[in-house]
Amino acid sequence: MSALPVRPELVGKSPYGAPQVPAQHRLNTNENPHPLPDELLADLGAALGAAALGLNRYPDRDAVALRTDLATYLTRSGTPVTAEQVWAANGSNEILQQLSQAFVGAGRTALGFTPSYSMHPLITEATGGTFVDGHRRADFTIDTGAAVAQVRELRPDVVFVTSPNNPTGTAVALETITALHDATDGMVVVDEAYAEFARAATPSALTLLAGRPRLVVSRTMSKAFGMAGLRLGYLAADPAVVDALQLVRLPYHLSSLTQAAARTALAHTDALLATVDAVKHERDRIVDALPGLGLTSVPSDANFVLFGGFADAPAVWRALLDRGVLVRDVGLPGWLRVTAGTAEETDAFLTALGEVVASAHLGDAVASGDLGG
Numbered sequence: 001m002s003a004l005p006v007r008p009e010l011v012g013k014s015p016y017g018a019p020q021v022p023a024q025h026r027l028n029t030n031e032n033p034h035p036l037p038d039e040l041l042a043d044l045g046a047a048l049g050a051a052a053l054g055l056n057r058y059p060d061r062d063a064v065a066l067r068t069d070l071a072t073y074l075t076r077s078g079t080p081v082t083a084e085q086v087w088a089a090n091g092s093n094e095i096l097q098q099l100s101q102a103f104v105g106a107g108r109t110a111l112g113f114t115p116s117y118s119m120h121p122l123i124t125e126a127t128g129g130t131f132v133d134g135h136r137r138a139d140f141t142i143d144t145g146a147a148v149a150q151v152r153e154l155r156p157d158v159v160f161v162t163s164p165n166n167p168t169g170t171a172v173a174l175e176t177i178t179a180l181h182d183a184t185d186g187m188v189v190v191d192e193a194y195a196e197f198a199r200a201a202t203p204s205a206l207t208l209l210a211g212r213p214r215l216v217v218s219r220t221m222s223k224a225f226g227m228a229g230l231r232l233g234y235l236a237a238d239p240a241v242v243d244a245l246q247l248v249r250l251p252y253h254l255s256s257l258t259q260a261a262a263r264t265a266l267a268h269t270d271a272l273l274a275t276v277d278a279v280k281h282e283r284d285r286i287v288d289a290l291p292g293l294g295l296t297s298v299p300s301d302a303n304f305v306l307f308g309g310f311a312d313a314p315a316v317w318r319a320l321l322d323r324g325v326l327v328r329d330v331g332l333p334g335w336l337r338v339t340a341g342t343a344e345e346t347d348a349f350l351t352a353l354g355e356v357v358a359s360a361h362l363g364d365a366v367a368s369g370d371l372g373g
C-alpha cells in the first residue's frame with residue numbers, strides 16, 4: 001500500500017477492525033442475537049420480490065416513504081418528528097460520514113469525548129478534518145464545565161456526543177448536550193445507536209430538537225432492531241440539516257431493496273423490539289454478577305457492559321476466547337467489553353469468566369484493580 005500515492009494523512013492509519021474471529025459465542029460487536037420473527041422473514045421475501053420487479057429503475061432518491069415510516073417510529077417515543085426532519089443512509093456510519101462531509105471537511109475540526117466510538121475520528125479524518133480528543137472523567141462521564149470550556153476554546157465545527165456511549169455504556173445527561181449546544185456555533189451530533197436499550201430514566205436527545213437547528217440525533221437499525229446486515233441508519237434534525245446533506249450524498253445512495261426491507265422491518269417494529277427488554281435483563285444480570293467475581297463494571301444504558309478490574313485485559317480476552325467466548329478488547333487498560341444477548345450467552349460468558357478468575361495461572365491477569373473510579 002505504501003507504494004500507492006494515497007493521501008499522506010491516510011498513510012499509516014489502520015482500518016476499522018472488529019476482529020471477525022470464529023468463536024462459539026460472539027459477544028464482541030453489540031448485535032442482537034435473537035432470530036428475526038418468522039412473519040417478518042415471510043414479509044421480507046414478498047417485499048423484496050416486489051421491489052425486484054422495479055430494479056431496472058433507480059430508487060426514490062429521497063426515500064420519502066421510508067423517511068415517513070422512520071418519523072412515525074420516532075414519534076412513538078413521544079417527540080413528534082416529521083419526514084422532513086429525517087434522513088436515512090446505509091448504516092449510521094454513512095449518516096456520520098455525510099454529516100462530516102457537510103459540516104467538517106478540510107481545514108475544519110470535530111471534537112469528541114473519548115473513549116468513544118472509534119469511527120468518529122476515522123470519519124472526520126477521512127473527510128479531511130481534524131479530530132480533537134475531549135476528556136472524560138475517570139468514571140467515563142463527561143464533565144460538563146470542562147467540555148464547555150473546550151468547546152469555547154477550540155470552536156469545533158462539529159461536536160460528537162455518543163449517548164449511550166460506546167464502549168462504556170455511559171448515558172450523557174441532556175443538560176450536558178444543551179450546554180454544549182449553547183456553547184458552540186457548530187453542529188452537535190448525538191450518536192444514539194443504543195437509545196432503545198437505555199434505562200427508563202435516560203431520555204433521548206430527540207426531546208431537545210425543537211428550537212435547536214444545529215442539533216442532530218443519529219440512530220440505527222443495526223442494534224436494537226437486530227438488522228445489522230440491512231445497513232440502515234438515520235437521523236432526526238431540523239429540515240435544513242437534511243437539505244444540507246443533499247449536497248454531499250451520492251445520488252440514489254439507498255437501494256430500492258434496502259428501502260423496501262427497512263420499511264418491512266419497521267412494519268414489524270413491535271415484534272423486533274420485543275427482545276429489547278430481554279437483552280436489557282441479560283445486561284443487568286452481567287452487571288449484577290461481576291462483583292461476585294471480584295470485578296467491576298461501568299453503569300450501562302446499552303446492550304453491552306464494560307467490565308474490568310484486570311491487570312492484563314488482553315490475557316483475559318485470550319483466556320475467554322480459549323473458552324469459546326469472544327468479547328472485545330477496546331484498548332482501555334484494565335477493561336473489556338461484552339455484548340449482552342441471550343440468557344445462554346450470559347451463562348456461557350459468566351461461566352467462562354468465573355473459570356478465568358479462578359484459574360491460578362491467570363491470577364496475575366485478573367488481580368488488580370484500581371481502575372480509578
Ligand SMILES: *Cc1c(COP(=O)(O)O)cnc(C)c1O
Pocket residue numbers: 030090091092093094117162165166191193219220221222223228231232233
Ligand atoms: C454500532 C454503532 C453505530 C452503527 O453503525 P451502523 O453503521 O448503523 O451499523 C454507530 N454509532 C455507534 C456508537 C455504534 O456503536
